[in-house]
Amino acid sequence: MIVPVSSAHALETSALYNERRQNLAATILRISRGWQMRSPVMVRMREMKGVLSDVYSVPAAPDELDVFSLAAGAMDTKRRVASASDLPPGLAKLTNRLTAFSTIYDVLMNPERVPSVVAGWHEHFNNVSRDPEFRARSSKQKSIDGRAMAVSDVLQEGVAAALSLGVPVEERLASVLYARIDSMPSLRVYGDVIGHRLKNRAKWEPNDLIDILFLGCAAAYADVVVAERTATDYLQRSWGSRDRSCPVVAKLPEAVGKLSHLLD
Template identity: 25%
Template sequence: MLRIYLDQNKWVDLARAATGHQLGRQFTDALTLARAGVAAGAVSFPLDIYRYWETSKRRDDRSRDDVVDTMLELSKQHTMALPFPLLDREIDLALQRLFGRPEHPRQVQEFGIGMRQIGEGRLDWPELDLSALPGGGASLPPGLSSQLSELVDQSVEEALLRAGPDTYRARGFAHSDSDHAQRFVEFEKMVAAAIAANGLTGNAIDVAVRATDFGDIRPAVSDALGRIGMTYEEFMDGITVGGLMSFIDDLPTRYVTNVMRSAKHRQTQQKWEPNDFADVVALPVPAVYCDVVVTEKQWVHRLRQGKVDRRYNTILLDNVADVVDVLVTASAT
């Protein structure tokens, strides 16, 4: 199955095509072929947690529902795992290549169905209650209860995707209360200041960025080391700086993260913005595990500069209309 990841603006483009908006005319062919591919079971457009998040921030109910309608139709509620469970497996595999253990790296299902796949059992999910029926539903024909349960799941999934900022605010959460993006910007500003103060250029910037990233993932690395009977101090004592850089690069999603961050730090005229947070945390997983990623031109350029497309055999596009060629080629093979 061909897996195609769309960032938020690309979903908006297809939603405009689906609703006949004049700005969506150039994407009509892409939508038509996408629908055909999904109907044939040959193509999947998985959503990640950040699509739920970005969609829920959209205030206008009608425009949000237009996007959700397109997401539901093309994704079929296919979803991708969160970054950190995937990172745990990537660390285990990197340690196995380095030390020959763990014998059994942790397993993660990259793709699945719905928010429960994303939440990995951490969500309090409503179950179908048949207690009001005679015999607690025992009289239902075989298979009907499972069909009803599936319908309940689908309804809950759709409600989660359609929920807007007013719904979240009514449940005690406001998007404006989240400061992750701003904290991300402040952190990258500190990194940029350190790079400038030390006059770092070229590969030295890459080393500095990866060093700061290793600080971010240190708890996950320490946990993985504990699983193979090694302390963090033993690991650091036995590895060179070059070896540590190679270890970080051997973690696929962190490699992509640091390609993006390094490229941005080289372009000092472009300041870090809160919107960068969503891209830097969202794009690494699909860039590694999907076949096609359609995102902003700046990130396509930077990911290609970092040879991410070659390293992970990923097609990178900045225009969802170009999906037509990909889908035509896929259908011919």
Template identity: 30%
Template sequence: MFVPRTSTLTIELISGTVLTMQIGTLLTSVDRPVVYLDPNHWIDLARYCIGSSQISGERAQVCRRIVELVEAGQIILPVSGAHLVEIAKKAGRQRRDVAQVMVKYSQGWQMISPLRVRAHELLHLFGAERSALDKSQVFTLAPHALWADDRTRQQRGKRPQGAFSAEVQGLFNRITWAEALVETFVDPEPTVSDIGAEIAEKWAKSFEELATHVRNTPQARQHLREVTRVRTLNDFSQDIAQAALAAGWSTEQFRQWWTLRAESDLITVPMLGRFRELVHLRVSNADDKWHRNDLNDTLFLCTASAYADIVVGEKKMTSYLTRAQGKVPDGAKLFRRLEDALPAIEAAAAT
């Protein structure tokens, strides 16, 4: 049921759970602190909500307080494509319990795809995009925000003659997306992309091989920053080329940037600067094993830590991102445990 006065959509699931999704408009923007939770912390939130014995009393109290803050409209807990990928692997009650909690307490708020963030940051860096991204653009109620391609933008201007007004069509798109978002998360059938898993596996293996090469090659160790910079840039070379082309750069301008300014420029960009530093730190440590899940963890946590107010992440990635602080633009406060994050969350909500 859609409630125009509050611009919310109420959805009742087969389980009896009632969800209230915020619909918003083009003018809706973030007006509260954004707290991004890694999937393992959403699991703890779900354990609290179902009264599981697998959660300690202390953590249950923290989860209770976080739920209170969300329900009071004092913080935003967005979901992301990383959450969907992780939950989509599950089935049965394990899928249902966590997915329902995710959609219930995210209330329709999403973090846009890191690939869209990366493209925008590069366009701004090269001068093809005038404005830099801000929190309200990265965390949104807009339809299809989870996907790498901006489907909402692609559909603009395609309204057939005699169709609804733009305002009504926009409302219809938002309601439809909210329903689709819920259905996608709570779908009981597990879904795993074999192609995606293979790509992530190759990505992780390439970095682990580089780290081993650096450890065993004195010359590579002597030029470690240069080695990791080139590897970082190669990871999104197509986006870099497209941004330079959009900005109208000549081949010579691009060559000079690549050789002289790429290092200093990249570190000034919120998400990409973090990605660059995290790659450097991890390649410096050949004992750190790479796994295919690291692709999602790296992209999404670099994005969240660049634009959210508070991030409660998994242990290893949070440690690396904390070490990168001071070298990159200011971003989120980082925590590895909900208990440690709660005072910062409450302080942010109070302001």
């Protein structure tokens, strides 16, 4: 059984400090055993590359497809730049792995209080929810709008994905990504959650971005995801018709039940 650590753990535990943070961090590190969930940004970039490669018939370079990985720096959003070294390849690789995992350890075990960053991302969606014209739209149209907003949110990443493949960046790039969103698991969850929350006029909070990004990505690829009650509710309600049931639960006994069923 794999219980990975992600950069969301560093963000979500930043409000704790001293012994409480260190005890929680020690538990996370012990249970994860080096396994990490890749950055959701990198996961959806890879999804978009796959779509664009297919649409434009451009071969994509082989990429690591594992969302849950033991690779050094797997949970980083940007690829690590290895410093020049005269070490033999095997030893250089080991050094890189040790550096990566010691960094995770240091970040999680840092006993100091880290001030929370209040981003303006959530206010955009609060404004949309309050907009009279948007509120007058049908429920179905709001769901469509949620997916469109998700694509708009990640369009610069889509441009980067296109450039990396040598694909021409056309005006229809957003339309291509929107039309193929069902084939991009994490981006689909992202868009459907946005649509569901806007449709139900949910109040958006600063930490909602972290929840939607990381829990949504995990839900798209993991067998079981444990989340707090509110996130579980909107992920389950926005899940819709998929090949499998929503893996997100709010209680550990439910998670054990799901795991037991998978292991039968």
